[in-house]
């Protein structure tokens with residue numbers, strides 16, 4: 001376990017390339033044990049002002065660099081992350097709770113993402129080129145980007161904002177969640193000399209810090225990932241200075257399982273799509289609609305598989321699912337389970353307490369058997385290891401119910417019938433519709449939500465362009481004046 005005083009001394013914010021501490025600290029808790037594992041600064045408004053000033057000062061030189069230079073530095077950040085996977089993954093598991101193998105994947109995947117993003121460049125279009133006039137469309141950086149990350153995938157979701165923002169020529173102020181700030185600060189230390197000082201400033205703070213960022217007149221854009229409720233506040237606050245916003249928000253993804261699937265193959269895939277990271281994934285499968293004809297067999301296989309899964313402290317090698325990340329989320333998940341009990345819903349599994357004596361925020365894998373559509377477990381995003389299975393008799397009915405949500409992040413269809421799969425996928429009201437898998441993402445694939453799951457996209461060229469303004473240059477040639 002990490003000693004408090006060591007963390008308190010070593011993990012400062014990084015502002016203009018220098019460590020910065022604050023009078024007050026945020027205590028970071030290991031959710032598997034509920035013990036304090038470290039402290040990070042509770043940044044002040046003055047710290048934010050300094051970070052924004054440093055970012056503004058660094059902006060002209062950074063944007064003026066040839067893009068090849070920025071690409072080189074972004075690839076180097078990826079290399080630093082890849083060279084430090086073990087240390088960073090250990091810290092991530094300690095503060096987030098996820099199994100060590102998942103933490104390694106998150107850190108290593110983020111390193112590879114930086115290397116992939118470093119290969120992108122900004123499009124440039126000549127719209128008109130005549131004897132009279134030349135019209136060009138180009139993309140220019142916005143200025144200072146404020147990046148705000150959540151606690152479920154603290155590294156990839158923060159850093160996949162940083163990479164394209166920097167590539168496009170912006171400078172950045174990055175804020176991790178107060179629940180999971182340590183690994184982000186450690187990365188900021190490791191990469192501090194890869195970039196010119198002030199180009200990336202990493203700050204930490206409590207509940208008031210995000211609103212300071214969204215209201216700050218020196219920040220030109222907010223790229224936010226978190227809940228839809230907070231997303232609304234971000235947009236409202238950003239309106240005062242007409243900041244650009246990208247919002248990646250909540251989801252309630254439906255999986256539609258047709259009767260022709262191979263249960264041996266599909267059941268484990270759907271299990272992991274629903275329960276990986278203990279269900280704390282925006283694009284987790286959160287509702288499973290199963291054809292009536294195979295419903296009972298599907299449910300029984302899923303329950304059997306779920307009972308074979310080991311829930312425990314993520315640092316132990318045999319743990320496949322870790323705890324819920326924080327007390328607030330733990331209470332929320334328990335309240336949804338309690339609501340299911342009070343409504344008299346059928347629990348296919350989930351009654352048994354989790355076999356762990358660590359005192360952490362553990363919740364057993366819980367599957368609710370065919371609850372009504374209007375129950376909380378179907379309507380809300382539990383963001384925990386609780387999943388409703390729902391019967392359908394007609395495909396049209398399944399599609400209608402899948403779409404009957406204020407969310408529209410992702411969705412999936414499971415069948416061997418390609419034509420039918422493509423037809424159903426096209427009818428899902430969501431940003432990404434997967435067929436026979438879920439959650440496949442790539443740095444080159446735009447990712448974002450429809451409806452109240454968000455505004456804008458991340459990744460791919462479309463994601464990169466969200467960190468730019470279009471500028472059109474119209475040149476009337478002198479000879480024809």
Ligand code: NAD
Pocket residue numbers: 148149150151152153157175176177178206207209210211214225226227228230231233234247248249250251281282283381383409449453454
């Ligand atoms: P959250 O909204 O509570 O917090 C997210 C971040 O916003 C944190 O850094 C927090 O400190 C900050 N914040 C809090 N209040 C703020 C405010 N008023 N203004 C500005 N910033 C503020 O979300 P969370 O609980 O950390 O994450 C879970 C939620 O995030 C779930 O709903 C999940 O579906 C969603 N999520 C979405 C995606 C996606 O890409 N669409 C990915 C992961 C998580």
